[in-house]
Amino acid sequence: MAEAKDIQEEVQKLTAKDFVSDQDIRWCPGCGDYSILKQVQSVMPELGIPREDIVFISGIGCSSRFPYYMNTFGMHSIHGRATAIASGLKAARPDLSVWLITGDGDSLSIGGNHLIHLLRRNFNLNILLFNNQIYGLTKGQYSPTSEVGKKTKSTPMGSIDHPFNPLALCMGAESTFVARALDREPKHLRNILMRAEQHQGTSLIEIYQNCNIFNDGAFGGFTDKQTKKDNSLYLEHGQPLVFGVKEDKGVILDGFEPRIVDLTSGEYAKEDLWIHDEKCRNKANILTRFFDDPSNEGALPRPFGIFYQEDRFRYEEALYEQLDTLKKLEGDPNLDKLLAGSNTWEVE
Amino acid sequence: MTQVHEKLEKVTVLFAGDSGDGIQLTGNQFANNTALYGNDLSTFPDFPAEIRAPLGTIAGVSGFQIHFGSVDVYTPGDRCDVLVAMNAAALIKNLSRLKERGTIVVNTSGFDKRNLRLAGVEAGQNPLDNHSLEGYKVHEFDVTKLTRESLKESPLGTKDRDRCKNMFVLGFVYWMYNRKIDSSLEFLKTKFASKPEILEANTIVLKAGYHFADTCETFSNRFEVKPAKMPSGTYRNVIGNQATALGLIAAAHKSKLDLFYGGYPITPASDILHELAKHKNFGIKTFQAEDEIAGICAAIGASFGGDLAVTASSGPGIALKGEALGLALMLEIPLVIVNVQRGGPSTGLPTKTEQADLLQAVYGRNGEAPIPVIAATSPSDCFTMAYEACRIAIEHMTPVFLLTDGYIANGAEPWRYPKSSDLADIKVTFASERKADDEAYRPYKRNEKLVRSWALPGTKGLEHRVGGLEKDKETGNVSYEPENHEYMVKIRAEKVAKIAEYIPSQELDSGSENSKLLVVGWGSTYGAIKTVVRELAIEGVDIAHTQIKYIQPMPKNLGVILSKFDKILVPEMNNGQLIKLIRDQYLVDAKPLNKIKGVPFEAREIKEGILNMLKQ
Numbered sequence A: 001m002a003e004a005k006d007i008q009e010e011v012q013k014l015t016a017k018d019f020v021s022d023q024d025i026r027w028c029p030g031c032g033d034y035s036i037l038k039q040v041q042s043v044m045p046e047l048g049i050p051r052e053d054i055v056f057i058s059g060i061g062c063s064s065r066f067p068y069y070m071n072t073f074g075m076h077s078i079h080g081r082a083t084a085i086a087s088g089l090k091a092a093r094p095d096l097s098v099w100l101i102t103g104d105g106d107s108l109s110i111g112g113n114h115l116i117h118l119l120r121r122n123f124n125l126n127i128l129l130f131n132n133q134i135y136g137l138t139k140g141q142y143s144p145t146s147e148v149g150k151k152t153k154s155t156p157m158g159s160i161d162h163p164f165n166p167l168a169l170c171m172g173a174e175s176t177f178v179a180r181a182l183d184r185e186p187k188h189l190r191n192i193l194m195r196a197e198q199h200q201g202t203s204l205i206e207i208y209q210n211c212n213i214f215n216d217g218a219f220g221g222f223t224d225k226q227t228k229k230d231n232s233l234y235l236e237h238g239q240p241l242v243f244g245v246k247e248d249k250g251v252i253l254d255g256f257e258p259r260i261v262d263l264t265s266g267e268y269a270k271e272d273l274w275i276h277d278e279k280c281r282n283k284a285n286i287l288t289r290f291f292d293d294p295s296n297e298g299a300l301p302r303p304f305g306i307f308y309q310e311d312r313f314r315y316e317e318a319l320y321e322q323l324d325t326l327k328k329l330e331g332d333p334n335l336d337k338l339l340a341g342s343n344t345w346e347v348e
Numbered sequence B: 001m002t003q004v005h006e007k008l009e010k011v012t013v014l015f016a017g018d019s020g021d022g023i024q025l026t027g028n029q030f031a032n033n034t035a036l037y038g039n040d041l042s043t044f045p046d047f048p049a050e051i052r053a054p055l056g057t058i059a060g061v062s063g064f065q066i067h068f069g070s071v072d073v074y075t076p077g078d079r080c081d082v083l084v085a086m087n088a089a090a091l092i093k094n095l096s097r098l099k100e101r102g103t104i105v106v107n108t109s110g111f112d113k114r115n116l117r118l119a120g121v122e123a124g125q126n127p128l129d130n131h132s133l134e135g136y137k138v139h140e141f142d143v144t145k146l147t148r149e150s151l152k153e154s155p156l157g158t159k160d161r162d163r164c165k166n167m168f169v170l171g172f173v174y175w176m177y178n179r180k181i182d183s184s185l186e187f188l189k190t191k192f193a194s195k196p197e198i199l200e201a202n203t204i205v206l207k208a209g210y211h212f213a214d215t216c217e218t219f220s221n222r223f224e225v226k227p228a229k230m231p232s233g234t235y236r237n238v239i240g241n242q243a244t245a246l247g248l249i250a251a252a253h254k255s256k257l258d259l260f261y262g263g264y265p266i267t268p269a270s271d272i273l274h275e276l277a278k279h280k281n282f283g284i285k286t287f288q289a290e291d292e293i294a295g296i297c298a299a300i301g302a303s304f305g306g307d308l309a310v311t312a313s314s315g316p317g318i319a320l321k322g323e324a325l326g327l328a329l330m331l332e333i334p335l336v337i338v339n340v341q342r343g344g345p346s347t348g349l350p351t352k353t354e355q356a357d358l359l360q361a362v363y364g365r366n367g368e369a370p371i372p373v374i375a376a377t378s379p380s381d382c383f384t385m386a387y388e389a390c391r392i393a394i395e396h397m398t399p400v401f402l403l404t405d406g407y408i409a410n411g412a413e414p415w416r417y418p419k420s421s422d423l424a425d426i427k428v429t430f431a432s433e434r435k436a437d438d439e440a441y442r443p444y445k446r447n448e449k450l451v452r453s454w455a456l457p458g459t460k461g462l463e464h465r466v467g468g469l470e471k472d473k474e475t476g477n478v479s480y481e482p483e484n485h486e487y488m489v490k491i492r493a494e495k496v497a498k499i500a501e502y503i504p505s506q507e508l509d510s511g512s513e514n515s516k517l518l519v520v521g522w523g524s525t526y527g528a529i530k531t532v533v534r535e536l537a538i539e540g541v542d543i544a545h546t547q548i549k550y551i552q553p554m555p556k557n558l559g560v561i562l563s564k565f566d567k568i569l570v571p572e573m574n575n576g577q578l579i580k581l582i583r584d585q586y587l588v589d590a591k592p593l594n595k596i597k598g599v600p601f602e603a604r605e606i607k608e609g610i611l612n613m614l615k616q
Helices: A002-015 A033-047 A065-068 A081-093 A104-110 A112-121 A164-173 A186-198 A281-288 A315-330 A335-340 B021-038 B088-097 B113-118 B141-148 B159-164 B166-177 B182-191 B196-215 B240-255 B268-277 B292-304 B315-320 B321-333 B357-365 B381-398 B407-412 B484-504 B523-538 B558-563 B579-586 B604-616
Strands: A054-058 A072-076 A099-105 A126-131 A177-182 A203-208 A231-232 A249-254 A257-262 A302-309 A343-346 B004-008 B009-017 B040-046 B061-071 B080-087 B099-106 B137-141 B221-225 B233-239 B259-263 B285-288 B308-313 B335-341 B372-373 B399-405 B410-414 B465-467 B517-522 B542-550 B550-552 B570-574 B593-596
Touching: A002 B604, A033 A065, A033 A126, A033 A186, A054 A081, A065 A072, A065 A099, A081 A099, A081 A112, A081 A315, A081 B196, A081 B259, A081 B285, A081 B292, A099 A104, A104 A112, A104 A126, A104 A164, A112 A164, A126 A186, A164 A177, A164 A281, A164 A302, A164 B061, A164 B285, A164 B523, A177 A186, A177 B593, A186 A203, A186 A302, A203 B523, A203 B542, A281 B268, A302 B604, A335 B009, A335 B240, B009 B021, B009 B088, B009 B166, B009 B221, B021 B040, B021 B141, B021 B166, B021 B182, B021 B233, B021 B410, B040 B407, B080 B088, B080 B166, B088 B113, B113 B604, B141 B159, B141 B166, B141 B196, B159 B196, B159 B593, B166 B182, B166 B221, B182 B196, B221 B372, B221 B542, B221 B550, B233 B240, B240 B259, B240 B308, B240 B335, B240 B381, B240 B399, B240 B407, B259 B292, B259 B335, B268 B285, B285 B292, B285 B542, B292 B308, B292 B321, B292 B335, B308 B315, B315 B321, B315 B335, B315 B357, B321 B399, B321 B465, B321 B593, B335 B381, B335 B407, B357 B372, B372 B381, B381 B399, B381 B407, B381 B484, B399 B523, B407 B523, B517 B523, B517 B558, B517 B579, B523 B570, B523 B604, B542 B558, B558 B579, B570 B579, B570 B604, B593 B604
Parallel strands: A054 A072, A054 A099, A072 B465, A099 A126, A126 A203, A177 A203, A231 A302, B004 B221, B009 B080, B080 B099, B099 B137, B259 B285, B259 B308, B308 B335, B335 B399, B372 B399, B517 B542, B517 B570, B570 B593
Antiparallel strands: A177 A302, A249 A257, A343 B233, B009 B061, B040 B061, B040 B410, B233 B410, B372 B550
8 A cells, every 4th residue: 555655646746857858859940749749748747647657659750759758668660550569568568558659641641551440449548640731751742631732742733632531530440539639729738638548448639730841831720820710619528619719600500511600690699509519429520520621711610629539448458358257267277288188198 | 791901001091072071170080080099190281272162173172181100200191092082173183192003982972964074074084984093992982872861860951961971981981990980979079069960960970981881892901000109108189370379378378478469360370360369268368450560560569568479470461560570670579470381472372381481581671680580390399489489589589480381380290298397498587677866777788698678668767768760779769870870780680699509409300420411401391301311211321311490590500510411402392592591601512402382392302302412
């Protein structure tokens, strides 16, 4: 007991500083990654988890340098595979708090397959998907989330790839926790990180992250002071979908169709609006489809926050349940019995 | 009537029929019975890549060859004494494998017009009628009709009744070799415990086949192959993939680690996954991943967490795992990779055997990426070498390749299995906890074996980061320093080379330094080479034989052994791979003997190779 108390006391003493490693950060000055790193380091002490029980695993890309900067256990693995590595780690060690750092190229292009399978298996871990809609580390090719027509070094005439809608993809892959946040909204991001850790299952947070070198301002519509309130919709469970500079606009659900309504004309009041329900899969599916280009006339606002949360069994728990069941049924393992098999004979 | 008991030393029987005829089950039953009877044996299942290949055609023929004897048996036999042909295609495909004056047991119902057409037999050329089988002892009977007759009272429908016909043949062959049918009766009881009608039908037909052989006037000879004189001890029958799985379980149990297996189904490696999944009471975590890459990556994650992690596949799957192998090597964590080789390249010959992935295992990665490679020589040796792979992986903190192949993975032999107390200890040491004022943990600091420590997440004070980028020689932090990179490349190579100090020395399996020629084999060619060398010794030709099981690094004394011989022959089921390594490392003028036909060497082929070389 005393030991548990000691650990608790020690954990309580941890500060954001304790999670800063001794390595120099090598991201470009002004990169959105800095802000995300800072929020993660500041959330860690609040989780109440001993530092040695935390593991950060990443793939390849700018964001995947992340584990080097966290003073926890960490692995900077290979392109697209952090998802698969984290699955194995979690199966071996369900006791650990596992955080997966990945980017739009890493998890939606080369590692797309592992991402969808991790989501359906619902290992209890957290995925931070840094989406900057560009390949940064390879110096600026379009990514699977870049918009059609994007001109880059590899697409001088503009990209002809229709992009992924990452959160719609995750819903399709049976994800149990789907959220979106922004590098430039630190307080909101911190809240979402806390909720992700609390969720028992795979938590996926798509984080819009600005690459100021190769794709500067890609999310300007959601971060610039003048436009962000008209283009962004901050979701809160049980609250109506309200947005706009003066909170003057709302969203109603007309059959299956979301529609923007004016809250100033007197025709609609907040009570008439779509009330956000994190538990409703159908509505979450529609919310992920709020994916319009904010510069278009009448565009639906882009939602941020938790779209969907569901409690479903975790792979690793089911795995250990099976092991326990068989152990109860067949008793303690007996290697000699196993090696002998069912039919033996003696040779004199 | 009087029956003659003919005593034989060795017999090879080939069961052949449609892939839906239950040939593999029949063969395995006969093999188990043979093992329990006390014969030495070796089996070779040979089946089409398609699950239900077109019925009645040559492409659809499934075979199971068993070689058993009262003397040591090392191969499934070159040519067979008895061919059991369930249809025309089975006879036509395999007749060339039957010895002169051999015995053919034929199911005549498989020679109707349709079957003859499907087997490509021209009208009027039914081999049962056209005297082409006159040189053989042919026993013909209508298995389908006899099976149906014996099941007149059964409530089963015709389709289910007909599925029992393999039991008729099995009963028949049991009688031919003077066996008891008890082991198969027991097997049926377990297999069909919940289906009493099917159990009864199979039992009736098995007995019917046995009694038919006994009462049928055509058979005057009954053969007996006396139990073999094998070293004393307790034996069981074991299949290669099963032995591999048991070796992994034993290593986990002895090292007190949890076994984690990450893999993706692939022929012919899947049975390792199946076998492991059966023994979850040993705490084995089997993870059927979404693809080959995820299989090995999940294993890497589990190893990072402290499990004994394993992945298995065959050539195409190993190709996909290449990048992750490099990561495991950089991380310097234990990992066992089993490659059950099959015919390549690309999809190649999935159900056929080959040894053509040796250079892939030794060299198949980007950068300077040495990984230890070891190989099993027989079905039961898969146990020993799987255990060794785990030992080396854990004690030397490295990924280790274990090579087997389709031939030994699916083949079976008697196994004098070890007691758990006889198995070598496997030493596991985890880095221990550190206090705040202790010196900082240095993840890449090495011990006298050049091995770094295994630092598990959850251990206080060991927080550190690893990854695929080149690392500093002690701190493990990312380093682009030119001197450091060269140092790390060399130390990783030296670490693997040093394993040579911790493996058995190479020995001559037969012959001596004075022998006229040395045959150097590796992996599954062991049985065929040994058979030949023994035969030649009886004929007065003194040949030495050594079988390499540790390929990277090779045993320290191998060079000395090779230097004693003027003539060295290297038989391989590939286009010459081990020979490249030997010539490269020891500058010896070894000569190749290659077979790349998807089937193992026959002893006579190696004999011919040796005799030709002796003439030169």
